[in-house]
């Protein structure tokens with residue numbers, strides 16, 4: 001069995017990893033770490049959420065010289081938040097007080113970064129734009145660089161970034177070690193990678209299925225004439241996600257949808273490039289601390305971002321590329337956990353689901369929008385389990401005097417039913433509350449109408 005010790009890591013590091021809960025290496029770690037430790041260039045391809053960060057960080061930490069204050073390792077990431085997250089992850093993987101890791105990215109005062117660099121930093125993690133800026137000011141010097149890592153390498157080499165990456169590389173010594181990591185890598189990008197790497201070893205883990213099997217994928221068809229926003233409301237009521245990233249294509253849609261969801265009383269906020277850097281950071285922190293349940297985001301949140309135990313990814317609008325889809329849904333089902341990926345599709349978009357199924361060799365369950373009756377039934381079910389919980393709680397005793405008082409007038413079943421009705425009405429979303437039509441009332445009393453669908457209301461696509 002693979003162990004961190006067998007991979008060539010020092011005993012002190014193995015003990016430290018144990019404290020972090022890293023008892024066994026993941027597949028990509030098992031395969032990539034020995035090559036990286038023997039100074040080979042590596043292209044590492046593994047599913048989202050499988051520990052690629054530690055795969056490239058541990059060999060660097062093992063070999064970095066902490067008494068030397070020159071920059072020895074540079075990790076490039078496509079977004080600012082990812083730079084921050086990766087630098088924090090590296091810091092956590094090290095237990096050496098002398099090690100300095102610095103995240104550099106736009107939207108943050110450059111003077112502070114320059115100051116830190118002057119004091120001495122061994123590992124820099126940054127976005128290409130800011131790294132170039134710092135190189136231009138001679139604040140960042142790469143003469144002593146031993147390691148260069150491109151996290152989300154395919155994205156980094158995508159149009160726009162490639163020139164930046166080339167310029168950055170021109171500042172680094174030729175004998176450095178270079179590694180590319182991503183969950184996706186198009187063949188064309190791999191050719192390009194050959195240009196930057198020296199006889200690289202390609203380490204691939206389960207390349208065929210780019211999405212982990214732990215992610216349960218479903219799709220809802222938006223009925224003709226319905227807006228996606230209208231379709232989303234009942235889906236959210238039914239799924240009731242504990243935490244969710246809802247992906248949209250534009251900043252504008254992010255704002256609009258967020259406001260609609262907030263108006264419906266949901267705990268939700270928006271996340272996209274129009275926000276200031278500090279707003280983005282604050283939002284991510286609140287989301288990670290569970291102060292908000294859902295975040296409506298553009299693709300800036302699609303790559304690499306890790307939120308512990310994120311339960312749902314919702315593709316309100318599908319992305320242009322399959323690779324983006326892979327990264328988006330990969331925000332859930334991480335580190336061995338399970339996750340739900342849900343897509344909203346117009347009837348004309350259904351062919352896109354076929355493409356996804358082909359890519360993952362995994363069927364997508366197609367569902368109809370939940371009906372009011374189904375949602376009501378779900379609310380009642382939830383209410384029942386909440387009542388069961390309340391019965392065993394200590395606070396319930398404090399309500400007994402009220403029950404005793406009411407019992408002089410009514411029988412206890414009526415009192416209980418009235419209390420439930422009040423609780424039910426409060427739990428119902430606003431968009432279902434306003435409707436006082438008689439069929440709404442009867443929903444609770446009558447058994448559910450017969451449908452052609454299975455118990456969860458799902459039909460297979462094929």
Ligand SMILES: Nc1ncnc2c1ncn2[C@@H]1O[C@H](COP(=O)(O)OP(=O)(O)OP(=O)(O)O)[C@@H](O)[C@H]1O
Pocket residue numbers: 021022023024025026029046047048049050051052053054182183303304305306330331334335
């Ligand atoms: N060996 C391990 N044991 C336990 N947990 C681990 C191990 N390696 C990594 N993790 C945890 O798994 C989670 C996901 O890791 P990471 O962010 O590196 O994934 P990734 O492969 O880079 O995903 P993505 O493609 O989305 O960027 C992190 O919370 C990390 O702490």
Ligand SMILES: [Mg+2]
Pocket residue numbers: 052053151304
């Ligand atoms: Mg990653």
